Amino acid sequence: xxxxxxxxxxxxxxxxxxxxxxxxxxxxVTFVKRKLGDDILSVELTQKQIWGNLEESLFxxxxxxxxxxxxxxxxxxxxxxxxxxxDDSGQExxxxxxxxxxxxxxxxxxxxxxxxxxGVGGSYDVISGSIELVSGKQDYSLNSDLLGTExxxxxxxxxxxxxxxxxxxxxxxxxNEVFHYSPQAAYRFFDTxxxxxxxxxxxxxxxxxxxxxxYVLPVFEDILRASQLDLSNRVRRSNYSYKVxxxxxxxxxxxxSESAKRIFVxxxxxxNPVDTGHEDETINxxxxxxxxxxxxxxxxxxxxxxxxxxRQMCLALSKEQLGLxxxxxxxxxxxxxxxxxxxxxxxxxxxxxxxDLITQLKEMLDSMxxxxxxxxxxxxxxxxQKQLKFIPMPNGKAVFMG
Amino acid sequence: MxxxxxxxxxxxxISDITKEVxxxxxxxxxxxxxxxxxxxxxxxxxEEAVNKIFETPIEIDALVEFxxxxxxxxxxxxxEIYKLDVFxxxxxxxxxxxxxxxxxxxxxxxxxxxxxxxxxxxxxxxQTEHYTGIKLSGKQARKGQINMPALGPTSEQYSDVAAVxxxxxQQRGIATDSAGDPTGxxxxxxxxxxxPLTGPAxxxxxxxxxxxxxxxxxSAFYGDGE
Numbered sequence: 001x002x003x004x005x006x007x008x009x010x011x012x013x014x015x016x017x018x019x020x021x022x023x024x025x026x027x028x029v030t031f032v033k034r035k036l037g038d039d040i041l042s043v044e045l046t047q048k049q050i051w052g053n054l055e056e057s058l059f060x061x062x063x064x065x066x067x068x069x070x071x072x073x074x075x076x077x078x079x080x081x082x083x084x085x086x087d088d089s090g091q092e093x094x095x096x097x098x099x100x101x102x103x104x105x106x107x108x109x110x111x112x113x114x115x116x117x118x119g120v121g122g123s124y125d126v127i128s129g130s131i132e133l134v135s136g137k138q139d140y141s142l143n144s145d146l147l148g149t150e151x152x153x154x155x156x157x158x159x160x161x162x163x164x165x166x167x168x169x170x171x172x173x174x175x176n177e178v179f180h181y182s183p184q185a186a187y188r189f190f191d192t193x194x195x196x197x198x199x200x201x202x203x204x205x206x207x208x209x210x211x212x213x214x215y216v217l218p219v220f221e222d223i224l225r226a227s228q229l230d231l232s233n234r235v236r237r238s239n240y241s242y243k244v245x246x247x248x249x250x251x252x253x254x255x256x257s258e259s260a261k262r263i264f265v266x267x268x269x270x271x272n273p274v275d276t277g278h279e280d281e282t283i284n285x286x287x288x289x290x291x292x293x294x295x296x297x298x299x300x301x302x303x304x305x306x307x308x309x310x311r312q313m314c315l316a317l318s319k320e321q322l323g324l325x326x327x328x329x330x331x332x333x334x335x336x337x338x339x340x341x342x343x344x345x346x347x348x349x350x351x352x353x354x355x356d357l358i359t360q361l362k363e364m365l366d367s368m369x370x371x372x373x374x375x376x377x378x379x380x381x382x383x384x385q386k387q388l389k390f391i392p393m394p395n396g397k398a399v400f401m402g
Numbered sequence: 403m404x405x406x407x408x409x410x411x412x413x414x415x416i417s418d419i420t421k422e423v424x425x426x427x428x429x430x431x432x433x434x435x436x437x438x439x440x441x442x443x444x445x446x447x448x449e450e451a452v453n454k455i456f457e458t459p460i461e462i463d464a465l466v467e468f469x470x471x472x473x474x475x476x477x478x479x480x481x482e483i484y485k486l487d488v489f490x491x492x493x494x495x496x497x498x499x500x501x502x503x504x505x506x507x508x509x510x511x512x513x514x515x516x517x518x519x520x521x522x523x524x525x526x527x528x529q530t531e532h533y534t535g536i537k538l539s540g541k542q543a544r545k546g547q548i549n550m551p552a553l554g555p556t557s558e559q560y561s562d563v564a565a566v567x568x569x570x571x572q573q574r575g576i577a578t579d580s581a582g583d584p585t586g587x588x589x590x591x592x593x594x595x596x597x598p599l600t601g602p603a604x605x606x607x608x609x610x611x612x613x614x615x616x617x618x619x620x621s622a623f624y625g626d627g628e
Contacts, residue, residue: 001596030599039600042422042574044415046594328412334420335489335523335535336465341419 001047002026009048010055020300021058024307025051031311032318044325050318057313058299061306064361066096066294072370074292075106079282082291094295105282125277126176128266129160133255139248142173146265160267171270178242179264180251313357320350408527414590416526417493418575420534421589424491425463426572426602432466432488433459433553434500435507435514456507459553460500463573465489466510484513484542489523492533498586502536507548512556514548515540571604580604 003009003025015021032050036043077095087093116122129146140146147157150164161170234241241252249265274283286292302310327343366372424430441455467487474481488508495502502520509515519539526532554564571579575589576597 029596033599038598040603041426042418042591042595042598044418044591044595047596325415329416332416332419333524333526333534334423334465335491336467336487336537339419339423 003051006048009051011052012055014296015055015058015299018298018300021298024299025054028054028311028314032315035315036319036322043322045318045322049321050314053317053321054310054314056317057310059296060313060358061302061310061361062096062297064358064365065297067289068365068369069096069294070289070292073100074286074289076100076102077286077292078106079109079285081293082284082286083293084291085293092295093293095292096294096297097301123276123278124268124271126266126268127160128264130262130264131249132262133251135255135257138250138252138254139245140251141248142265142267143247174268175244176266176268178249180240180242309357309361313354316350316353316357319346319353323347323350405529408529413526413529413532417491418589418591420491421494421575421587424465425587426574428465429570430466431461431463432508432510434462434502435459435509435548435550437506454548456548456550459550460498462490462500463494484515486510486515486540488538488540489535490538491535492522495536497588502538507543508538508540509550509552512552514543514550514552516543516547569604572602574598574602576602
């Protein structure tokens with residue numbers, strides 16, 4: 001019986017349609033049976049058992065290879081569509097045996113929290129609410145007095161962290177901004193009648209004045225001057241300020257009936273790391289070895305080096321399998337005596353062969369991870385430099401002293 | 403061992419291994435001569451048959467436990483008497499529909515034996531319906547009891563063609579041998595694992611039919627020359 005018309009020739013049937021695998025399977029029966037001595041004495045293995053072993057060998061080879069590719073390429077695929085997802089043509093995504101372009105997604109993702117703390121980027125939620133000021137009351141709880149936009153049945157605004165206004169877990173808040181100042185620096189900045197502004201402008205006019213003098217200033221000059229104006233206001237004028245005390249916000253000065261009725265506060269919360277405020281499909285993408293889209297490697301796409309390993313592994317598996325069959329009984333009763341079969345030895349040999357093959361493959365692949373290749377290249381370059389030192393410089397290409 | 407672990411498949415496996423040892427490795431055989439009940443005339447008074455008529459001899463693969471001859475001395479001089487124990491696989495007998503019984507005869511080499519006892523030997527892992535085999539205990543037949551030409555191999559001291567077996571060919575569960583004659587050998591596993599890749603192996607232990615005149619004994623081992 002040939003492999004092709006056979007009914008369910010292998011347990012998983014993953015490679016059954018691969019024509020290269022089909023012809024290899026037929027040849028493997030001859031190879032394995034001959035190696036185990038079937039020409040002389042029976043080898044109690046069926047074709048399907050041998051085909052199953054061939055399939056397992058291919059699985060083993062692909063798995064080990066993909067493990068090492070994962071070592072080399074996981075960073076490139078982090079966040080990309082994971083195993084099991086379909087591509088545009090409806091096929092399951094498979095990036096095994098590909099050489100992807102490198103990227104820094106992994107690095108930038110891990111740098112995001114630091115960038116957020118420094119205020120130069122990152123990914124986090126900022127939510128804002130308001131506090132209704134009460135005359136004479138300076139302290140307001142951020143948990144209960146900071147109100148959002150959602151209302152209860154009576155029409156009252158709910159605290160910011162109640163209802164469905166904030167999906168992030170209740171935890172520490174980081175106050176982002178308290179809108180308790182008038183943007184006075186800006187007013188003064190644009191107030192052309194202000195003497196301070198003139199002073200800050202070294203007694204000249206700027207481009208925003210209605211005058212006819214225009215000149216170009218660097219941006220930092222504007223920023224520095226705005227900071228100077230802010231500082232001036234804080235030091236010299238009556239101070240609108242706040243202070244965080246535990247979970248409360250203390251407002252300065254104490255509100256009076258003439259004060260604004262409401263101040264606005266924006267806060268930052270810890271993001272739910274898997275449910276951010278913005279759309280981010282990469283969260284559900286590749287995260288580790290279990291979902292990197294490395295599929296089974298087809299036999300036809302493996303070179304002769306791999307083919308030979310697979311054949312040897314199939315033989316080792318068959319040897320072990322035959323041993324297990326023959327060692328079911330330690331002795332078989334035959335007429336007049338008992339017969340001892342060589343099952344135990346076959347099992348031992350098969351397992352040793354299998355172990356040796358796996359060790360050999362792993363050692364080879366260990367030396368071929370992308371990190372190791374770079375190391376090897378660097379060493380080669382270094383050694384080349386050393387060798388070049390011994391090559392005499394041709395006349396006219398070097399300066400000779402003495 | 404319990405029946406939980408020994409099912410029909412295990413029994414078939416054991417049977418096939420046994421057949422392999424007997425038929426494909428050891429290669430010993432006897433020629434069995436059943437007494438024809440129909441053709442033999444039994445004495446009316448003694449209820450014994452002085453002249454026995456035999457059916458066509460049957461070649462049976464067996465394990466033979468050879469014992470040296472016993473020498474008895476009496477008033478007529480010395481007498482050498484051979485005894486032999488032969489073990490035959492039970493299932494092989496069933497396959498070939500052969501029944502061995504006391505009083506029949508068999509030959510091994512050039513000597514004919516009368517079956518004194520034909521007993522079942524141990525059953526397979528305690529299962530009463532499966533016997534490993536039958537043991538035939540034979541005693542050298544007296545002259546005149548059976549007058550048949552001995553079928554070879556007999557001994558290399560003889561010069562007739564079949565005295566030495568020149569070729570041994572396995573059976574491997576294949577229905578017919580290379581000459582197209584039925585082997586009567588059936589094996590359950592052959593149907594599952596397939597026939598041997600190169601057919602039954604054989605060995606020509608003493609082959610001078612290759613046309614060489616070097617005077618040496620040649621051998622072709624397992625189809626090397628093919």
